[in-house]
Amino acid sequence: xxxxxxxxxxxxxxxxxxxxxxxxxxxxxxxxxxxxxxxxxxxxxxxxxxxxxxxxxxxxxxxxxxxxxxxxxxxxxxxxxxxxxxxxxxxxxxxxxxxxxxxxxxxxxxxxxxxxxxxxxxxxxxxxxxxxxxxxxxxxxxxxxxxxxxxxxxxxxxxxxxxxxxxxxxxxxxxxxxxxxxxxxxxxxxxxxxxxxxxxxxxxxxxxxxxxxxxxxxxxxxxxxxxxxxxxxxxxxxxxxxxxxxxxxxxxxxxxxxxxxxxxxxxxxxxxxxxxxxxxxxxxxxxxxxxxxxxxxxxxxxxxxxxxxxxxxxxxxxxxxxxxxxxxxxxxxxxxxxxxxxxxxxxxxxxxxxxxxxxxxxxxxxxxxxxxxxxxxxxxxxxxxxxxxxxxxxxxxxxxxxxxxxxxxxxxxxxxxxxxxxxxxxxxxxxxxxxxxxxxxxxxxxxxxxxxxxxxxxxxxxxxxxxxxxxxxxxxxxxxxxxxxxxxxxxxxxxxxxxxxxxxxxxxxxxxxxxxxxxxxxxxxxxxxxxxxxxxxxxxxxxxxxxxxxxxxxxxxxxxxxxxxxxxxxxxxxxxxxxxxxxxxxxxxxxxxxxxxxxxxxxxxxxxxxxxxxxxxxxxxxxxxxxxxxxxxxxxxxxxxxxxxxxxxxxxxxxxxxxxxxxxxxxxxxxxxxxxxxxxxxxxxxxxxxxxxxxxxxxxxxxxxxxxxxxxxxxxxxxxxxxxxxxxxxxxxxxxxxxxxxxxxxxxxx
Amino acid sequence: xxxxxxxxxxxxxxxxxxxxxxxxxxxxxxxxxxxxxxxxxxxxxxxxxxxxxxxxxxxxxxxxxxxxxxxxxxxxxxxxxxxxxxxxxxxxxxxxxxxxxxxxxxxxxxxxxxxxxxxx
Numbered sequence: 001x002x003x004x005x006x007x008x009x010x011x012x013x014x015x016x017x018x019x020x021x022x023x024x025x026x027x028x029x030x031x032x033x034x035x036x037x038x039x040x041x042x043x044x045x046x047x048x049x050x051x052x053x054x055x056x057x058x059x060x061x062x063x064x065x066x067x068x069x070x071x072x073x074x075x076x077x078x079x080x081x082x083x084x085x086x087x088x089x090x091x092x093x094x095x096x097x098x099x100x101x102x103x104x105x106x107x108x109x110x111x112x113x114x115x116x117x118x119x120x121x122x123x124x125x126x127x128x129x130x131x132x133x134x135x136x137x138x139x140x141x142x143x144x145x146x147x148x149x150x151x152x153x154x155x156x157x158x159x160x161x162x163x164x165x166x167x168x169x170x171x172x173x174x175x176x177x178x179x180x181x182x183x184x185x186x187x188x189x190x191x192x193x194x195x196x197x198x199x200x201x202x203x204x205x206x207x208x209x210x211x212x213x214x215x216x217x218x219x220x221x222x223x224x225x226x227x228x229x230x231x232x233x234x235x236x237x238x239x240x241x242x243x244x245x246x247x248x249x250x251x252x253x254x255x256x257x258x259x260x261x262x263x264x265x266x267x268x269x270x271x272x273x274x275x276x277x278x279x280x281x282x283x284x285x286x287x288x289x290x291x292x293x294x295x296x297x298x299x300x301x302x303x304x305x306x307x308x309x310x311x312x313x314x315x316x317x318x319x320x321x322x323x324x325x326x327x328x329x330x331x332x333x334x335x336x337x338x339x340x341x342x343x344x345x346x347x348x349x350x351x352x353x354x355x356x357x358x359x360x361x362x363x364x365x366x367x368x369x370x371x372x373x374x375x376x377x378x379x380x381x382x383x384x385x386x387x388x389x390x391x392x393x394x395x396x397x398x399x400x401x402x403x404x405x406x407x408x409x410x411x412x413x414x415x416x417x418x419x420x421x422x423x424x425x426x427x428x429x430x431x432x433x434x435x436x437x438x439x440x441x442x443x444x445x446x447x448x449x450x451x452x453x454x455x456x457x458x459x460x461x462x463x464x465x466x467x468x469x470x471x472x473x474x475x476x477x478x479x480x481x482x483x484x485x486x487x488x489x490x491x492x493x494x495x496x497x498x499x500x501x502x503x504x505x506x507x508x509x510x511x512x513x514x515x516x517x518x519x520x521x522x523x524x525x526x527x528x529x530x531x532x533x534x535x536x537x538x539x540x541x542x543x544x545x546x547x548x549x550x551x552x553x554x555x556x557x558x559x560x561x562x563x564x565x566x567x568x569x570x571x572x573x574x575x576x577x578x579x580x581x582x583x584x585x586x587x588x589x590x591x592x593x594x595x596x597x598x599x600x601x602x603x604x605x606x607x608x609x610x611x612x613x614x615x616x617x618x619x620x621x622x623x624x625x626x627x628x629x630x631x632x633x634x635x636x637x638x639x640x641x642x643x644x645x646x647x648x649x650x651x652x653x654x655x656x657x658x659x660x661x662x663x664x665x666x667x668x669x670x671x672x673x674x675x676x677x678x679x680x681x682x683x684x685x686x687x688x689x690x691x692x693x694x695x696x697x698x699x700x701x702x703x704x705x706x707x708x709x710x711x712x713x714x715x716x717x718x719x720x721x722x723x724x725x726x727x728x729x730x731x732x733x734x735x736x737x738x739x740x741x742x743x744x745x746x747x748x749x750x
Numbered sequence: 751x752x753x754x755x756x757x758x759x760x761x762x763x764x765x766x767x768x769x770x771x772x773x774x775x776x777x778x779x780x781x782x783x784x785x786x787x788x789x790x791x792x793x794x795x796x797x798x799x800x801x802x803x804x805x806x807x808x809x810x811x812x813x814x815x816x817x818x819x820x821x822x823x824x825x826x827x828x829x830x831x832x833x834x835x836x837x838x839x840x841x842x843x844x845x846x847x848x849x850x851x852x853x854x855x856x857x858x859x860x861x862x863x864x865x866x867x868x869x870x
Contacts, residue, residue, distance in 0.1 A: 016807070016840065086820070089835040093815040149816075153791030161772050164859035166791045213816075220817055337821055337830035337856075347825070350858035355769040359762050366758040370751065394818075397857025401821075420828070 012321045013049045013060055015042070016070030030067035034059050050322065052256060090217050097214035100146035104207030107142050111135065111200035112722065123183050123195045132184045132197050139177060139199040147173060147206040163354035165394055169209055171358065172388035173202045176721060179381045194375030198385070198721065205389055205725030212729025219736040223402055225743070226409025227336065230329050233285055233304035238269035241313075258316045262307045270303040271318035279310035286325065287669035288415030288677070328668075331419070332412045336405045340421035342689055343400030346696070350397050357391040357704065364708035372709075379709070382718060386707035390724035391700055394732040399692035402739035407685030410742055415668035416678040423664035426648045427682035432628035433577055433675070434620060434642075437588035437595070439635040440652050441574075441602055441672070442564040446477055448484040449545055450561035452536060460490055462558035466517050466550050468493040468510040473500055477546065480562050505548065516551040523549045523556070533559050544594040571602050573672035576748065578603070580679060583628065587611055587619055616642035633667075633675055650675055677747040684745045692735050699731050776865060779806060788812040788819050788833060788860065793853070796862035801869045806843045812836070818855050826851045 015027060027049060031040035036055035042048070049071075051060055057073045064071035115121050123132055143151070150173070153166030180197035187195050237248050241259040254260065254270050262268050268281065280292040283305045292308050295301060301314050304325040320326065339347075361384040368380035404421050411418050418424050438444050451459045467485030470478035472495060485492060498508040504525070505518015516526055520537065523530045528551045530537075537547040537559060545563040549556060577584050586607040588595045595609035608619050616634075620642050623630045632639070632646030635653075643649030643663050651663035652670060667674035707724055711717045777784060777795035786808055787794045800806050812819055812833040823830040824843070833839050843864075851864040 016842075085834060086832075089815055090817065093817075096815075149790070156790040156792045156794075158768075160792045160794070160796050161769060162792065162796065162861050163769055164791050217817055333832070334830075337823070337832065338828065339823070339825070339830070339856075347854075347858050351861070352770075354859075355765050358765050362758050362761050362765070366755060369754055393859060394857055397855075397859065401856045 011051055011057065011060075011073055013051060013064065013071045013073055015049055015064060016072075026067055027064060027069060030063045031060060034063045048321075087221070090221060094214050094217045097210045097217070101207045101210040101214060104142050104146040104203050104210060107138055108200055108203030108207050108722075112204055115200055121197045121200070123187055123197060129184055129187070132180070132199070135199050136177070136181050136184055136197070139180075139202050142203050142206060143173065143177065146210060150206070150209075163358070165354070165392075167354055168357060168388045168391055168393075169205065171361075172385045172721065173205050175381060175388070176205075176385045177202045190377060191375055194378035196378055198382070201385065201721040201725070204722045208722075208725045208729040212733050215733050216736055219733060219740055220402070222740050222743070223405045223736070224336075224409070226406075226413050227329065227332055229285075230304075230325070230332065230412065233267070233325060235267040235269040235303070239263075252320065254316055254319050256316055256319055258319075259313055260316055261311065261313050262301075263311045264307060264309055266307050268301045268303055268305050268307055268314075270316045271323045272301050272314040272316045274299050274301060274312050274314045276314075277310055277312035279312045280308045282306045282308055286328070286415065288413070288674065289669040289671065328412070328417060331417055332408060335408045335418050335420050335424075337401070338404070338420040338422070339400055340404065340425035340686075340689070342425055342686065342693070343421075346396045346399060346693055350393050353391070353393040353396070357388065357393075360704060360708065361385075361387040368709065379718065382721060383707065383709045385721045386719050386724045387704055389721055390703040390707040390719070390728050392696070392703075392728045392731045395696035395699060395735045396693070398732055398735045398739075399696050400689050402736050403685055403688040403692055403742060406739050406742040407681060407688065410685075410745060411678060411681045414674070414677045414681065414747060416674055416681065417666040417668065418678070418682070419664045419666075423648055424682050424685060426629070427631065427665060427679055428686040429629045430582060430631040430648060430679060432583040432585060432623050432626075433631040433633065434585045434587050434623065434646070435574075435604075435672070436616070436632075436634035436639055437586055437598060438564060440633050441570045441586065441598065442566050443670075444564065444635065446480040446546070446562045446564045448480060448560060449563045449565070450540060450559075452533070452559040452561075454533065454556050454558060457557055459558075460488060462550055463488065463560070464490040464492060465510055465513070465515060465552065466548075466558075466560060469495050469498065469506060469508050469515045469517055471495060472498045473506055477548065477562050478506070481560065513552050514554070516554075517548060519548065523551065526551070526554070528554060528556055530556055542593055542597075544597050566598065566601055567670060567672065569671050569673055573676050574602050574604060576673070576676040577679070580676070582631075582679070585619075585623065587616060589613065613639065614641075617645045620645045631675075631679075633672075650678065673747075680747040681745065685742060688739060688742050692738055695738070696731070696735060699727075703727060783807040783809065785809040785811060785838070786862070788822075789814050791816070791819075791860060793860055793862035798862070798864050800846065800864050800866045802848045802866050803845045803869075805845050806864070808841045808843065810839045810841065812839070818857055818859055821856050822853055822860075823856060824851065824853045830856075 028040045028042050031037055031049060031051055034055055036053045037051055038053040040049055040051045061071045123129055150166045150169045153164065154170035157164050157167060176198040180199050183190050183195050183197055235251055238251050238254045239246050239248050239261040240254060246261050251269050259275065260269060260272060274295055274297050276297065278296045281295050281301065282292045283302060284290050286302060286305060295312065303323040364387050365380040365384040368383055369376050372379045404424065407424060408418050435441055451463060453459055453462055463485050467482045467490065470481045471492060493510045496509045498506065500506050501518065501522060504522040507516050509515065516522060516528065520530065530549055533556065540547040540561040545561040548560050548562065550558045550560060574584055584604050586595065586599050586604045588609055589611055592609040595607050599607040611619060616639050620630050620632050629647045631648045631650060632642050633650040633652055634643055635651065643651065648665060649663040650665045650667060652667045665678050667678065707719050709718050776797040776799045779798060779800045782804060784798055788810055791814065810822060810833050812835055815835055819833065821830055821832055827843060831839060831841055846866045848866050848868050851866065853862045853864065854860060
């Protein structure tokens with residue numbers, strides 16, 4: 001491939017107006033006909049088309065428009081820009097609320113102090129009438145300046161036949177102000193004892209609720225810290241080879257196929273494959289894996305991770321919105337906004353909440369008027385106002401989404417991607433966990449475990465010979481032999497006349513010696529004597545190892561055993577799951593003996609052996625029939641049906657090259673600790689949601705009757721509207737703060 | 751006192767009727783598309799008639815800086831989208847079966863409804 005061809009620009013178009021699946025073909029064809037386009041594939045669910053080729057954005061948009069749809073090019077900056085815009089908007093709103101709060105409290109606090117010092121704010125003399133009229137008008141000014149948004153919101157929702165928090169605040173503060181104005185302007189309409197004004201309540205409530213809202217915005221900002229951190233991982237520029245020179249360009253201009261240079265300490269800008277150099281890379285920010293990972297030629301790099309030691313040159317394979325980081329960000333954002341079923345009841349209540357509170361306020365006022373002591377009208381007004389003000393539908397509504405936001409973000413920081421709220425809730429309920437053996441409990445990459453030499457040669461000699469021969473093969477066992485030799489720094493010879501004999505092994509010449517490398521059958525076919533080693537080979541097989549024979553010039557020289565080693569922290573992680581009360585079951589296609597050996601090593605008591613890939617989902621169903629809530633963990637390659645059938649499917653990825661789309665939960669690192677973390681975080685999040693919902697229910701269920709005056713007959717106690725305002729303002733703040741507490745949650749140390 | 755009590759009961763009746771029973775005006779979808787303003791605590795229009803079996807584009811324009819307004823949720827379709835302030839955000843919905851599908855903010859305070867009906 002020459003340099004020109006390798007420069008394939010990949011970009012994403014957002015398609016507008018594509019309503020049916022049949023549009024996909026039409027749009028793809030239209031784009032493919034544009035000169036220069038090499039590939040166009042559409043994601044119907046997201047309404048996006050990925051186009052690669054040397055072509056202008058304009059030509060692509062025009063082609064889509066000619067086909068009868070709309071299109072615009074998205075950029076990888078969209079995420080970051082959107083977030084900073086949101087931050088700016090939130091900041092401006094925060095400042096506005098604080099300003100309004102100061103004005104409202106500027107009037108409310110002196111008035112309240114006055115009432116505390118002087119006592120009841122009554123209207124008896126003409127001077128008092130004039131003075132209170134001035135205060136009343138000042139309060140009106142506060143209402144218009146600082147409470148305008150409540151009144152407009154209340155009115156707009158009223159004419160739309162709906163009611164919200166604004167309705168309650170507007171009604172509460174409005175009632176207090178109107179009553180006070182009646183007392184000032186027409187005192188004779190009100191009994192003498194009831195001639196009090198409540199201007200301080202109106203001003204204080206408006207001020208306190210604005211303060212609560214402002215603090216809530218700040219606290220909400222913190223709930224999205226995880227996503228901010230992920231977005232912050234994106235590099236801004238990349239050093240790319242252009243016309244035989246290395247130049248720094250903005251990250252959006254990096255094309256698929258570009259050769260990118262990363263020096264020590266720098267961020268890797270996009271996903272790619274190392275073509276030159278050697279280094280270690282810190283991937284902890286994406287995978288949660290604390291150990292830096294060795295990278296050499298042919299290894300994949302993930303954008304957003306940090307190059308530690310060496311300078312590497314790599315070829316960009318995924319850029320813009322295709323990078324693992326960009327996909328993770330969009331998935332986390334989506335999940336953070338979704339709701340687990342536990343929040344449904346609160347939603348149903350919220351829908352009827354506000355009008356119900358209005359009705360309770362009317363009933364409360366009537367009860368005071370009918371049965372209350374004098375001045376009944378004043379008591380009625382105070383209790384109705386307090387009921388309206390104390391009720392807080394927001395705390396109920398916020399309880400679930402805030403915790404989900406923090407919980408999903410927290411999980412992402414630990415390298416656990418949770419698809420949605422439902423998966424989060426199901427994960428917290430898991431009672432049984434099925435673990436696929438290969439690639440989940442074990443590394444999934446066979447390694448040389450034993451070398452048994454027959455004759456004079458050294459272990460490294462025979463390994464070098466076998467590896468030299470196997471260099472041309474792509475068989476996983478062959479790869480493990482070559483890797484093992486490279487790790488030992490052995491020099492490999494050149495293989496000639498290489499021939500792979502399917503199901504048996506390989507043959508060829510290395511340094512003039514005729515080599516045969518394979519299983520027992522190959523040796524017997526070629527009359528190589530192996531009788532003395534058969535027993536040892538069987539012993540290896542019983543230990544879950546695969547024995548392979550190496551013969552040189554027709555004589556056996558070694559027996560090499562390869563096996564798939566258990567991941568080093570599988571035992572500890574499985575113990576964590578069991579400690580959490582989860583029944584852990586292993587599933588494998590291997591024979592019983594091998595399965596038993598592995599299960600014993602990792603401390604699993606139950607296992608299903610000799611399970612064909614298509615039978616995996618039957619095993620999930622079997623446990624479900626036993627009444628278990630089943631989690632299934634696999635690499636997502638051949639266990640997709642089982643992952644789908646399980647109550648929660650966990651795909652365990654190695655590194656970050658994962659099938660993010662397939663599972664309910666994706667574990668970014670290979671370690672099973674991610675699984676235990678996922679369950680711990682989901683349980684903590686659900687606990688947090690329950691606390692929030694409970695708090696919000698109790699607050700409203702207790703606050704409203706107290707505000708209505710239920711305690712008055714017993715203790716002579718009636719809540720002040722100002723206290724109600726403060727309680728209401730801080731109830732939703734409490735919910736957000738409790739959700740933020742989740743940020744401090746740490747899964748049990750490994 | 752009787753009059754006051756009657757007035758109170760009437761007020762309760764009015765609240766029930768106005769907020770729960772009254773079926774307000776609805777907007778019709780024109781050429782598969784409609785713009786919904788998110789401002790001052792409400793979606794406007796909030797009740798939208800949509801023909802069944804037709805894909806629908808909803809352009810949300812959020813002018814309300816309140817954080818409550820920042821996400822719109824269609825519980826039935828498992829859709830929740832962030833609405834940027836002062837910009838239009840287009841949501842495309844697959845063809846729907848007849849029925850009533852509410853959309854709300856996260857806290858259910860902003861409420862709207864898609865009324866999906868068979869084409870007459």
